[in-house]
Amino acid sequence: MSEIVVFKAEEQKIMETLKSMLRTQGRLDELVSVEKNEAALVDLSAAISLYPSILGHQSLGRASRSIETLVNTLCLQDLMDLVFHIPTKAILGQSYSLAKINFFYMLLYLTQEIAAMRPIEEEIREIISINIFGIMAEDVFISIISDKTIPMHIRNNAGYLLASIWEHRIDYGVDEFAPALTNIWHAREKIDPNFGTMMGISELFMLSQESDPIWFEFLQRDDLKQDEIDALQEFLMGLSFEEMIQLSDEMKKSGRFSIDKNEIREKEMGEEKINRFFETNDPRRLFKSFSLRKNNSIFRDRGNTPGPKKTLEEYLMCYLLARPGDWTVKSKS
Template identity: 40%
Template sequence: MYIFMGRQFRANKIHKTEEKMKTIQVFSETEELIISETKKMLQTSGDLEDIKIIEGTLLSLEMLAQSISHYPSLLNQQVLGKHSRSLETLVQNLCTHPGLNLLLNTPTKAVLGRGFTIAKMNFFILISYVCADYLHLCSGRDNIRKVIALNVFSIMAEEVFISIISDDKLNIDLRTKSGFLLAKIWEHRIYKGIEELEPILTDLWISRQSFTPSFGTMQGISEITSFCTGRNPMWLNFLEDSEFNEDILDALKEYLMGLSYEEMIKIEDYMEAESISSFNMSDLERVLEQSKSYPMNDYHDPREMYHFYVRRKNNAMFREKSCMRGPKSTIEKYIICYMLKHGIIAGNGN
């Protein structure tokens, strides 16, 4: 009888664990397909050593996901003695502990989940290296790059939402909506409910490579408007919004031109001093007297999108603290705030 009860207890425990496991999606269908095709490719080539590495990394990811899933759901209510926690209290706690204080008020599941996303990104980078060695057999290189980009985007979106939550100058409604969306990222490790963000920001990232800045008209918005609206119709509404201001324009210029606000001012001052109407990019480092603030090593590496965001975010934070001229936030933050305000993405507890 004791053994039976023990087995029943273990069965219930396993059942509950499986329920929790549903909150972490280890791989999407596209990712599963890439993994399957990579294994077949390696089996065809007879490279048993690489197969062993892939299998070992897969097992580690699955074990990590299982460990994370054992933590309570962030979306459900949890009661411990006289204490109760829910999605609403979590979001409230995030909004009242911004900045550095937020880190120590972040649920364990969220901290581990971020590591999981980075680990998964590194796994697909590993697969991309393997495919590079078998170009004649690998047909899904573009899909691999897109999967890496989606994982990078998830990490970046998490940081943008944190920056909104931590900004006590924004109204509490906007910060609360961001808190709900952040909790969903933490819970599922995929961007549930914010799918609208990915195409807008990633398309802009890809298309900025073809943007040719006209340094002779750096104060103008016409070329930027024409460029952006040609990518996504939402940009026209964003640029014509009543709250669109010089700060947002400068943040957008930084993004498209790949230069900091300070560097753009320096170029404009140089052009005025030299009485010239156009600027040659080959003279950039000579005029700046140093390398660019936002170096771009490899446009094809999706991680550059995150590096670019972090550098601009750090500069914006420095300007804010130092009361300096220039954008005080990134264009990503401004866009997401706009989308939240206008209900383009739904930030709620549902």
């Protein structure tokens, strides 16, 4: 049975520092609230640890289940039916991740009220980002597994990685299993698009400075498709394919070669529209961008309209999972 590590050392340090500060300042109501939520997370992790390993082999009467049968079952299901075939441990694990995100947002709000704690705000945001990345990575792999147009060996490989994330989401984090994704997400969080000519050259340069070598292999290959290029532009610019087409047409009609960031803001397009309720450095901004890009790609695919039919993250992982390598994980009894 794989035990779940509730809080990593750096998380524990932040929590203890904040609780000590609340105790010193006599803010006992807030302290009790923090401790209750902390205890709830510990209890939830204990419940998760009672379930058998997702990577293991279990038998019940004549029926048996292994990592191999799980991956095969997941790949055969339609997206709408997939939820009934996901192991309970995985479902509880995602609830745990969401609860942990909410818990650290609670700590973040408290640090903003205590001047002495403000230096650790960025550390808390980083913890929140890592947990959000885990949920996003899970979504990427589920999308790949559920897409019957993707070759079966790629979907199988995605299934094994997804099972590993489910089993070890707290112990190791998503960095262990999908570093190519977390690298581009970390880099994208630091980019504030300039727009300009709408080509995304400067944004791509900034993103590539901190990206994994596999990122360059993905971009430089000879069979890079237009949909992948369009998905990259969506990712970099924070605008949908349709919005970029609209802006490009407007620029041509007015004889302009560039557009100002303030104009995008005034038009309430893309991320300016969906993120107006979040601060610039809020980790949820990237999640909302990912969700919007994913929904748009699904609508294009169903309607057979122009534009990318997958997110950049899906295209990148399909390329990576198609490469030779052992993506399987060994069953554990």
